[in-house]
Amino acid sequence: MLRDKCAIVGLGYTPFSSKSGVTTEMLAVEACQNAMADAGLKPSDVDGLLTYHMGDSAPVQVVASSLGIRELRWYNEIAQGGPGNCAVILEAAMAVMAGLAETVICYRAMNGRSGQRAGETGAAGKAAGEMQFLMPYGIIGVPVWYSMWARHHMATYGTTREHYGHVAIAQRQWAMNNERSFNRDPLTMDEYLATPLIADPLSRLDCCREIDGGCAIIVTSAERARNLRQPPVYIRGGAYGMGPGGGRNYEKWEDYSQLFSHYVGPRVWQSAGLGPGDMNFAQIYDAYSFVVVHQLEDFGFCAKGEGGPLVASGVTAPGGSLPLNTGGGMLNEGYLNGLNVVAEAVTQLRGQAGVRQVADAEVGLVSGFGGPQGSAMVLRK
């Protein structure tokens, strides 16, 4: 039982940019050092290290060495993207609860813009493995796959481009008060609808921007957390997993209008002993605008098919009853595979979010998306 036995005690970033000019090892080390400084910990206080990546980052063993951790007692790497964001926190908590490590740094570091980009393909020619059923047809580029999920929801439930636009517009309002955001100007529905499509119904305003950067989050036991520098943020509950169709095996997905949250949602609430109505905010993995709508439904913030009208009602914008992606999300901060989504939840629960602080934020939901596979957790102060 996870229930509040572990806590997040450190948070560190590198700058987010289009061209870091440094290696992923250097980004990882900088983020981890900043997280240790934030927590008031030295390298000798850390005995566990965990990351997630898609073959685009430095090995965890190299990072441990460069951090000066003389004896690492537990480490691992999770080979995946978005779902890794909550998975690393939950895995770290498991390691702490099992006594394998006492204090674990979880990080994600990537040159996602200047280095290896998502869905990158080489020269024309051969398509092997899973790609033999996709690339010959010009199904190339992540937005091309994902746009078909949005279209299915639109055809099934009457969801519109305007509905997805409300996600982008509300999150831009939040982003205006986030110094890490690269978008600080308001977004109007006219501008949203006039932006050229990449793959119908998605335009660039529906897609997060790839960036270079690093982020690190430190997990330790609740007992140790009480004696450290920052207010502890407790891991109340969590879950991850998948239904059929994971690993880009998308033909076997049960229902394109559902995401991983269809499976993980009920379990995260059971784990936390709380429900959607108890949340003071939600940080929902937003590589794309539309996946926010679909997740809100799956997590039970509204009925299936009602996610579009829910966001259009304005509840997710600043001042609304369901503050959502309160740093502007990855649509505005950039794609750090969602560890920045976790970080925003921690910042809110510490009460350190400045002008964008959600009043009386005591508990919130965080998610990590990868299609039919994903993760979620509830954090509380």
Place this chain on the structure above:
Amino acid sequence: MAPFVPVPDILTQPYWDGCRNHVITVQQCRSCGRKRHRPAAGCHWCGGQDVDWVELSGRGSLYTYTVVHRAFHPSLADEVPYVVGLVAAEEDPTVRFHTRILECDPADVRVGMQLEVLFREETDGIVLPYWRPRAA
């Protein structure tokens, strides 16, 4: 001509062999009887591993689609906008195929539209199935 030619492997060779004979063939699980695509080492319904390869009619309906406006590969620059989608087989709509939709104006594409398969020769002896609208 497709920008990328599929490379069959031991799991998928029977599918591509079927295409060469202008038929869509899929794995059918000997344990539970369900058909599946894409070919896999086991049945995602029951875990059964023994299969028969069975022929489908080549008729289906459009489960979802997108109109691609940006070329994500230089070889596609002259083809945008083009329509790609996921086709549900008439015999079992849980059996689905990614494809390019041909002979369909992007303005006319609709979820649920009736489709039929057609086959085109590519390089390396590969025949690639595409789908196009079919009269009701």
